[in-house]
Amino acid sequence: MYSRRALFKTGAIVGTGFVLSNALGRWTRVHAQATGGGTAILATPLPQYVTELPDLLASPLTGTQLSIPIAANSHDFGLGLAGVTTTPTWGYGGATYLGPTIVAQSGTPINIDWINNLTGNINAHLLPVDTTIHWAHPSSGIPVVTHLHGGKNLSLSDGLPDAWVTNTGQRGRLAQPATTGSGNSLTYKYPNEQEAATIWYHDHALGITRLNVYAGLAAFYIIRDAFDTGAPDNPLGLPTSPYEQLIVIQDKLFTTIGELFYPASNADLALLAPNAPVFPGNAPYPSVLPEFFGNTIVVNGVAWPKMTVEPRLYRLRLLNGCDTRFLNLFFNGNLVQMYQIGTDQGLLNAPVPVKAVTIAPGERADLLVDFTRAVGRNVTLQNNAPGTFKRPIVVDPKTTGQIMQFQVGATVGNTTNNLVPVTLRPPASPTITIPPTPTQPPRQLALFEWLPLNQNPPEYGRLTPLLGTVADGAILWEGNLPETMTFVGTEITGGGLYYTENPRAGSIETWEIYNTTVDNHPIHLHLVRFQILDRQKFTATQLTPISPLTNIKFQGKAIPPAPEEAGWKDTVICPPGQVTRIVVKFELPSEETTPAEYVWHCHILSHEDNEMMRPFVVEP
Ligand SMILES: [Cu+2]
Structure with a gap:
């Protein structure tokens, strides 16, 4: 392990007081008003419930040797605009947007060649790229790297942010050596040594993930096993395609x-919102945002689609693929009954009836949805989550409050697997017991947000979200690189502290994540699955908002997760002012050797791109 050195040079606090991040003006999404000279933003609403939901399980990739190009394309989002047929986009594997669903079998490895066919330099990106933040900074080409989110991945095939590759053959410091002629690909092996789960692959290139994903680089990766087989005769009695649907x-x-x-x-x-600037006057153009909120809901690449369904039970496997927006999903009235059957990393012990389902960016919810009583009706899946719940982001009931519509027919074509199962963990499948017993003392971590005054590379005083530890305070992502960031009276540097989280292979640790910010942050750990132990309010003393936490006092009881959240997770919502405790087993794939590097980070893409990420290394 690298030596632990004091990070902070705490100087005099300047100014008249602390600038609290919640005192910043945040932008509020309102209906767009195009103004002269600027790019006109589409005013909503567009036509809704016209285009049928694309079936992402209709033609999955099932091979074990795959070659997936990443390329520019053009896609019909079903916007219904006069004179507009398609939108410039990116996609995986020839898809016009998103990518082919990969269906893997538990225990059967898959090899994938990820080929970067995005031509041109960074100014050819579909979206403006902020090159002033800590990012991949190739000297030519557009960097991409594919991360399998939720995969128990080999470190060199994980798709770490520094493992990017360009079409011109440039490679990040953690990328594999070039294996193909032009060197524009990464050859990854996925052992799939894990239970059936709804996982997904998406771009993860350093400092540009939010834009590459926004352009289209995200898709499903479904792991099947002996129980959740995906076939009509599956022993769990779960609905299967076409009664099983993937929904991003x-x-x-x-x-x-x-x-x-x-x-x-x-x-x-x-x-979008007059009088809602978020950047200091000297911010560069283009600049990374504190957060991103759109006004148009896109499901499986279609704006507000409809799905024609039968009055029976469906399995809907949901993914929040937004940059920042949390979702709290529900049906009005009581004609439609929802049951949560799985979380990020697999099935619960038994179905849990739910009225609403909350998923933060990166999280998945596996649902059974019963349309039996809605025969002949149109029922709409709706959202009422205000931004990240703590932001003044108003949900417009007509736009961001609407997700998609299910148009329920009169007859059931097939009654197979039309009953909600009693158990999802038959005797042969290990049940989830909460929590597993830790073998190590708790690891105390923390989430921070503050305004740096300057940084090398420059940060222009923009709000910066950071990770760190209770004892050290905030630490830069890749803390041993020659970077510093000066906050009001406080400079933080790497100081050789490349990583602070060094679990031993096979150990079980409790991670206590203290959120000192005003935001909910969905925290994601690569490699592992974990369970939520509880959440508890706390107060602490800090010299500045990025300083170490002392004098921690807990308030009220520790609250265990709700039954629908008490499954295997890889991303957890950490509410502000609370400590979120998770129990993690650091199990490596059988072929992996130590030390093996991974990352943990916030899954608000605008946060992970702007420093809210840290490496962790599994040690012998
Ligand atoms: Cu965050």
Whole structure:
């Protein structure tokens, strides 16, 4: 392990007081008002419930030797704009947007060649790229790297942010050596040594993930096993295709000519919400945002789709693929009954009846949805989560409050697997017991947000979200690189502290994540699955908002997860002012050797791109 050195040079606190991140003006999404000279943002609403939901399980990739190019394309989002047929996009494997669903079998490895066919330099990106933040900084080409989110991955095949590759053959410091002629690909092996689960693959290139994903680089990876087989005779009695559907929900902004729009300046934001600047006057153009919220809901690549269903039981496997927007999903009335059957990393012990389902960016919810009583009706899946719950982001009931519509027919074509199972963990399948017993003392970590005054590379005083530890305070992502960031009276540097989290292979640790910010943050750990132990309010003393936490006092009881959250997870919502405790077993794939490097980070893409990420290393 690297030596632990004091990070902080705490100087005099300047100014008249602390600038609290919640005192910042945050932008509020309102209906767009196109102004002269700027790019016109599409005013909503667009036509809704016209285009049928694409079936992402209709033609999955099932091979074990795959070659998946990443390329520019054009896609019909079903915007219904006069004169607009398609939108410039990116996709995996020839898809016009998103990518082919990969169906893997537990225990059967898959090899994938990820080929970067994105031509041109960074100014050829579909979206404006902020090159002033800590990012991949190739000297040519567009960097991409594919991470299998939820995969028990080999470190060199994990898709770490520094493992990017460009079409011109440039490679990040953690990328594999070039294996193909032009060197524009990464050859990854996925052991699939894990239970059936709804996992997904998406771009993870350093400092540009939010834009690459927004352009289209995300898709499902479904792991099947002996229980959740995906076949009609599966021993769990779960509905199967076409009664099983994969649903990825994203929010977007479009211009009036149907192009994707991603704000990058105060002027851009003024198009959306006048008088809501978020950047200091000296911010560069383009600039990373504190958060991104769109006004158009896109499901499986279609704006507000419909799905024609039968009055029977369906399995809907949901993914929040938004940059920042949390989702709290529900049906009005009581004609439709929902049961949560699985979380990020697999099935619960038994179905849990739910009225609503909350998923943060990166999280998945596996549901059974019974349309039997809605025969002949149109029922709409709705959302009422206000931004990240703590932000003044208003949900418009007509736009971001609507997800998609299910148009329920009169007759059932097939009654197979039409009953909600009693158990999802038959005797042969290990049940989930909470919590597993830790073998190590708790690891105390913390989430921070503050305004750096300057940074090398420059940060221009923009709000910066950071990870760190209770004892050290905030630490830069890749803390041993020659970077510093000066906050009000406080400079933090790497100081050789490349990583602070060094679990031993096979150990079981409790991670206590203290959230000192005003935001909910969905925290994701690569490699592992974990369980939520509990959450508890706390107070602590800090010299500055990025300083170490002392004098921690807990308030009230520790609250265990609700039954529908008490399954295997890889991403957990950490509420502000609370410690979120998770229990993690650091189990490596059988072929992996130590030390093996991974990362943990916030899954708000605008946060992970702007420093809210840290390496962790599994040691012998
Ligand atoms: Cu965050």
